[in-house]
Amino acid sequence: MDVQQRVGPYGLVRKLGEGGMGVVYLAEDPAGRRVALKTMRPELAAREEFRRRFGKEAEAARRVARFCTAPVLDAGFDGGTAYLVTEYVEGPDLSAVVRRAPLTGANLEALAIGVATALAAIHQAGVVHRDLKPSNVLLSPVGPRVIDFGIAQLADTSTPATIAQSMGTPAYMSPEQAKGDMVAQASDIFSWGALVAYAGTGRPPFGTGGAAEVVYRVINHVPVLDGLDERIRPLVERALEKDPARRPTAQGLMDQLLGRPEVPVAAATRMVSETWTPVVSPPAPPPARPRRPWSPVLVGVLAAVLGAGVTLAIVRPWEERGREPGTPAVASTIDTLDSTFRVQVDSLTRQGTTARLQWTVRNVGKNNLGSRGRRNTAAQQQV
Template identity: 45%
Template sequence: MNPSSEPPAPGFPSPQRSAPLPQAPAGVLPLNPDDPRYLGSFRLLGRLGSGGMGVVYAALDGRDRRAAVKCVHRSHTADREFRDRFEREVKMVRRVRAAPLPAFLGADTRAELPWLATEYVPGLTLDEHVRRYGPLRGPGLAFFAAGVAEALAAVHAAGVVHRDLKPGNVILSPDGPRVLDFGIARAVEETALTRTGGLVGTPGWISPEQYRGADATDRSDVFAWGGLIAYAATGSGPFGTAASDVVVSRVLSAQPSLEGVPAGLRETVGRALAKDPAHRPDAAGLLNDPALAAHRQGSGTGAVAGTALPLPVPAADPWRSYAPPRRSWARQHRRGLVLGAAGLVLALVASGGVWAVADGRIGGGFPGGSADGSPTTTGITADGAVADDVPEEYRELYETGTVTVAPAPDAGDVLVRTLESEAGEEALEQVRFAMGEHSWTFTGNLTVDVTAEYLPDFGSLQVYSHEFVGIAEIEPGDEYLDTSAAISSGRLAVLSPEEPVAEFEITLMTEAGMQPGDDATAVYHTPAEAVSTPQPEVGYPGGICYHWRGWASGEESHDPDPVEATPVDATLSGGSPVNHCAYKPNRDQLWDGESPRPE
């Protein structure tokens, strides 16, 4: 997510440069011998930069989109507290969406080397632009100020404090300013604070209250915003350049120097730099300021005038030609496909699963497996035979195997469709459905954004809307789930090695509307190959729980706030899933409007 040509990723010191390979794309340094070549579905082609917290890699995702993958240094990976903090930060980053922020593409916080991937944003950092071309001027400065304020407003609305806003952490892209992600930086900062009890940050961009021992808040980010705009307008920070102790003293007691900041912005910047955080506006207040309101990125004013250099679109993407070849999940994990039978059985029992083979083979199922009568299953022809392109080593697995769907053990909002052998000795993941982003309406409609990733390097698979169903409530003693299909219709995706990733949206009508208090609904993926009856059994594990935070009794009703998705607990006790979010006794406690809200 860094400039495509000149500098390494902002926020990280420049690495020791070595001679790039002749074919390396501009701005991409070669990988070191011990660098990974693949992280998840991302193919790494070089380094964008490195620093004390980690390395930023140039990468391509499964759809050949350019990505910046930040991978933490091994020195942090053994620290359990860091991993936990990093995981919490990644979950928050996933929920923050705004034009001035790089789009979240993926993460794995439990990998041997935890990583976070966002879109790659071309362009210079503010610091680089000022040093090369001088301060920003005219409408471009106001557009920059509004864009950064808009990013902070989105971050703060998610309950997050950025903590590291400075000229090296803002990109001047062709589409406007982009504030770089903050997941790794904040996790490292909090870990350092825990270890040392000190303050971590860059003098001149840290607020007075932090120097006095207070925690960083959204108003601390607004203080950094004021310094950032002063720097963008004048080429120097509002407290000058000096030794760290001198700068700290000026931040605590001296008035900022705003000479050179245009009159229309000077008052707003001055209020943002107030010593008392209570006297600063919040980010939303900045956006409503007359000096910024007309320059928001959503207003259609275009890129920052004079701050983004035009970038030619190459006929052939040099990143694609330089990147490692695509590597399917099956090829990545070929040696790991054979599992000990005892271990696999224990894993299945622990997840409380019920797995069924439809008509004795994975190509069967009750009528309606697909809307047009074609098989939905990878590797199976219309007459139920194993397709010719299935590798020999998997043919028996496809002839006699069982399809299962269950939450991924490493991600609470991911469902995994897996093919396993009859004897439980082999297992091959076929599709991963990432289902975390969701929203509710006042009437109880639930909409979920789904990203499906196809994993084998052969065959294909069709995904249909009716395979996603909602479960409003499970009564004690129920044997089957009372499901309702998504209200959208038709085929959602055709997945294959050539098109391995698809994004779509499903909407379900629930029984949760018009009620005070909190509530929950379970959403399941129920392909015919995994469910042998029209209604899944109560112990079917292939679901995700979606919670909302509603309004208290006597309060005005409103659209509920979504709570992070969690895996379904389908474990049966006395024939009932007593820990299931849709189990009636559990829902009754949420609906009374007085119980603690789910976390």
């Protein structure tokens, strides 16, 4: 955790990630609710032009409806730190999931619909995302959520892109953005096509490599969509048209995917949550523990158990009368690994030609080998 513990009224909990524009933290608001807080790079926040633009863009982002997005809750400055606060979304990002396996079936369709719905909500507020990519799509328990649109430049085609030009990710940016032309909503549609292709195949449609190489392919090559679900491929191909005018709108994507016209974003969001199967990140591996040579212990325990079992089979204590309840039938101890183990046979029950042997092993020595304590198990033995 950084030395800084608070930004504005928000307490920082831990770092979630870092990108070209700044650092993202899990934070808590004054009421104790969890939020995601993004701090901008200090050199950006020091520029007067950025400060003016930041306030304008943050206000626009707050107008975006929460449908399939992580809504912007707050924005401001704390000394020399510019920060943006959004709803915290629990779940892995798309890239983390696709690295394990591409999405298929209903989840791939739900992803395509959910991201298109988010773009429709963003565009209706007059905002262009400009950096739609797998790491900016979080897979929550109820479906995909698009994030990081709060620092996108307003959809103002009267001025060329400046700071926002550097925000795109080569594998997912549109040809017009790659060439430094003015960027409008159609650019996000191209990014949607590249993102859905990646989600369904596990690879970007214009390949990987150096930024200049990938940008050249984005501008000049056709996308490689081999292996993409044939039900969704035609729409992805349309979204990846080089000419922005030939691409569908976000609303058009929703309508095509859901098979009916003018689907409201609220209805599309409900459909996504109803068909989405939650995905989880692979659990972090447990801390490595030093391995102990347990083979001598196991050999000794098994020998003691089998010996006790044979003794029981001969003595047949179940035929005795007047035994105190809870008294072990046979017990034995073994010394190994500088410790002592007590092996206790609790019962032996006849089941036809088979006897069920119930036994307990307890570490009673001074060296407790990690305090693993008492272990119970059961075995069967012919008698």
